[in-house]
Amino acid sequence: MLLGFKRTKQEKQIEKIEEAQCKYNQIKPATNTIFNIILAFLALTCIIPYLFVIIISFTDEKALTLYGYQFIPKKLSLEAYRYVFDSGTNILKSYGSTITITVLGTIIGLLLTGTYAYALSRKTFAYRKFFTKLIAIPMLFNGGMVANYFVISQVLMLKNTIWVLILPLALNSFNIIVLRTFFNTSIPESVVESAKIDGASDLRLFFQIVIPMALPGLATIGLFLTLAYWNDWFNAMMYIDDNSIIPLQYLLIKIESNMEFFINNATVMGIDGVEMALNLPKESTKMAIVVIATLPIIFAYPFFQRYFVKGLTIGAVKE
Amino acid sequence: MQGQKSRKRSFMSRLKRNRQLIMLSLPGAIWFLIFAYLPMFGVIVAFKKLKLTGGFIKSLIDSEWCGFDNFRFLFYSGDMWIVFRNTVCYNIVFIVLGIVLPILVALMLNEIRKKTLAKIYQSSMFLPYFLSWVVVSYFLYAFLNPDKGFINNLLQSMGKTEIAWYSEKKFWPFIIILVSQWKGIGYNTVVYLASICGIDKTYYEAAVIDGATKFQQIKYITIPLIKPVITILFILSVGRIFSADFGLFYHIPRNSGALFDYTNVLDTYVYRALTASGEIGMSSAAALFQSTVGFILILTANKIVSKIDSDNALF
Numbered sequence: 061m062l063l064g065f066k067r068t069k070q071e072k073q074i075e076k077i078e079e080a081q082c083k084y085n086q087i088k089p090a091t092n093t094i095f096n097i098i099l100a101f102l103a104l105t106c107i108i109p110y111l112f113v114i115i116i117s118f119t120d121e122k123a124l125t126l127y128g129y130q131f132i133p134k135k136l137s138l139e140a141y142r143y144v145f146d147s148g149t150n151i152l153k154s155y156g157s158t159i160t161i162t163v164l165g166t167i168i169g170l171l172l173t174g175t176y177a178y179a180l181s182r183k184t185f186a187y188r189k190f191f192t193k194l195i196a197i198p199m200l201f202n203g204g205m206v207a208n209y210f211v212i213s214q215v216l217m218l219k220n221t222i223w224v225l226i227l228p229l230a231l232n233s234f235n236i237i238v239l240r241t242f243f244n245t246s247i248p249e250s251v252v253e254s255a256k257i258d259g260a261s262d263l264r265l266f267f268q269i270v271i272p273m274a275l276p277g278l279a280t281i282g283l284f285l286t287l288a289y290w291n292d293w294f295n296a297m298m299y300i301d302d303n304s305i306i307p308l309q310y311l312l313i314k315i316e317s318n319m320e321f322f323i324n325n326a327t328v329m330g331i332d333g334v335e336m337a338l339n340l341p342k343e344s345t346k347m348a349i350v351v352i353a354t355l356p357i358i359f360a361y362p363f364f365q366r367y368f369v370k371g372l373t374i375g376a377v378k379e
Numbered sequence: 380m381q382g383q384k385s386r387k388r389s390f391m392s393r394l395k396r397n398r399q400l401i402m403l404s405l406p407g408a409i410w411f412l413i414f415a416y417l418p419m420f421g422v423i424v425a426f427k428k429l430k431l432t433g434g435f436i437k438s439l440i441d442s443e444w445c446g447f448d449n450f451r452f453l454f455y456s457g458d459m460w461i462v463f464r465n466t467v468c469y470n471i472v473f474i475v476l477g478i479v480l481p482i483l484v485a486l487m488l489n490e491i492r493k494k495t496l497a498k499i500y501q502s503s504m505f506l507p508y509f510l511s512w513v514v515v516s517y518f519l520y521a522f523l524n525p526d527k528g529f530i531n532n533l534l535q536s537m538g539k540t541e542i543a544w545y546s547e548k549k550f551w552p553f554i555i556i557l558v559s560q561w562k563g564i565g566y567n568t569v570v571y572l573a574s575i576c577g578i579d580k581t582y583y584e585a586a587v588i589d590g591a592t593k594f595q596q597i598k599y600i601t602i603p604l605i606k607p608v609i610t611i612l613f614i615l616s617v618g619r620i621f622s623a624d625f626g627l628f629y630h631i632p633r634n635s636g637a638l639f640d641y642t643n644v645l646d647t648y649v650y651r652a653l654t655a656s657g658e659i660g661m662s663s664a665a666a667l668f669q670s671t672v673g674f675i676l677i678l679t680a681n682k683i684v685s686k687i688d689s690d691n692a693l694f
Binding site for chain 2: 085086087091092095096098099100102103104105106107109110112113116124125127128129130131171172173175176178179180182185186187191194195197198200201202203204205206207208209210211214215216227228230231236261262263266287291292293294309312313316343346347350353354357361364365368369372
């Protein structure tokens with residue numbers, strides 16, 4: 061596999077041998093059982109809330125008003141999802157913005173991180189120290205929320221544009237350090253040197269040799285970025301105050317007041333409106349949106365987990 | 380004259396030699412100048428009596444200096460004591476639990492016999508880390524919703540009185556700590572588990588031959604060998620003792636005013652001061668205080684660690 065996603069045969073074999081070697085140094089069966097119970101309990105507490113929200117989203121709205129949220133619902137219904145897809149142009153629009161932001165942001169972020177990390181990884185780079193300091197200082201000191209707000213909204217004039225949701229998250233020192241370490245460990249100096257002798261420029265070297273060789277590392281950073289963009293609500297909360305771009309996470313924040321607003325309006329709209337408001341699957345719809353907003357993460361979870369563990373392990377390596 | 384010229388020439392030739400690498404790092408460097416360094420100059424707002432009249436830069440130049448007035452207002456305001464107490468106390472608890480719990484879990488994961496089960500546990504515990512605070516706040520709401528939530532349903536069916544969770548502040552220190560650990564445990568466990576797995580197996584083999592028990596192995600091999608990771612994470616978290624996770628303290632209590640006594644921390648205070656009351660001077664003073672103290676603390680913690688054990692220091 062190109063990305064090394066599947067475990068190779070060799071890795072599996074090594075694991076087996078290690079397991080066999082460990083046999084003589086194992087914990088007692090009783091301790092093993094206790095540990096398993098504790099860990100299983102912890103694992104379940106991490107998953108059950110999500111399952112609960114999924115169940116609520118499939119519960120009939122009347123059952124919710126009568127009996128509250130239940131793990132075993134009295135009546136199932138797809139009403140919430142139907143409502144989301146029928147009348148939810150806003151929701152679909154939000155989905156679109158989140159996807160656009162995530163894709164654009166990940167590409168821009170990868171380009172910025174990759175080029176910078178590559179320059180830092182080259183030992184012949186005369187200004188390496190300077191550029192390392194440039195990213196180290198912001199890790200220790202920052203201007204704070206207010207100064208950031210004024211720079212972005214008043215100096216850069218990015219308020220209410222899509223760029224305010226993309227640019228501030230595109231780069232950070234941690235990602236650069238992880239990727240630099242990855243370049244340092246996975247691209248042998250000899251490859252770089254021989255390419256140089258063949259007359260390849262640094263630009264060509266980066267795009268034609270380093271990028272293909274460092275795909276797993278780039279995938280890790282790409283997933284870091286994807287997750288950060290998909291889950292970002294803070295920038296939207298700070299810098300978006302008209303209804304032009306509402307990413308999913310921000311929609312979830314706003315929907316609390318928006319649904320109430322819908323019902324308040326309905327009483328003015330007349331009998332049709334009242335009826336509509338009463339039939340609106342309010343509670344289950346909210347939970348349905350939560351489920352829809354997290355679905356891509358759940359599907360990509362195996363990838364996420366594997367590469368995150370890799371990235372964290374690299375990131376933990378001290379220079 | 381001659382020397383200056385040749386120095387200039389060598390500088391130019393060095394620049395030329397590194398031309399392409401500079402070109403590659405330039406976009407990133409510009410990003411850092413705009414999004415990280417430019418706001419650093421914004422901290423002068425904290426020393427100004429800022430009134431927004433027209434453009435921001437113009438009003439910044441026009442407004443008069445007021446020295447430390449903003450800071451004085453900040454520290455004399457009644458809420459400030461509560462805000463500081465919350466921020467620091469929560470962070471101390473988070474630092475301790477954030478080290479102890481994940482190490483315990485990592486040790487257990489490392490010891491249980493079925494490795495496939497260990498993988499399943501680890502994957503499940505990692506899930507909350509991938510969800511945003513907004514999503515998590517809905518999860519919690521499903522349990523704590525005053526009239527539909529699971530817990531109140533349960534209380535009702537047992538014949539007990541229901542609790543208005545989002546206005547009873549006495550439960551919130553516990554809820555905040557629980558939710559923060561719930562969300563972070565998977566991530567921290569992975570960090571520690573990675574360094575535990577990286578320990579050379581021969582240490583343990585030698586210890587077994589010497590008749591060491593499992594507990595002794597953990598005490599004398601595992602813990603000392605993962606100490607560098609613990610120290611680095613400790614220094615970093617001490618540096619952040621005046622910063623709080625905004626999402627945790629804003630979305631999890633659903634921004635409920637009744638809970639502010641136990642949920643208002645510096646970050647939420649600054650945000651509310653900026654957006655609701657428009658107290659620009661005071662909120663930027665708070666933000667400057669936060670990053671300055673954080674900076675000093677991280678240097679101090681690092682210095683102390685490097686005095687005790689120079690190998691474990693951050694820099």
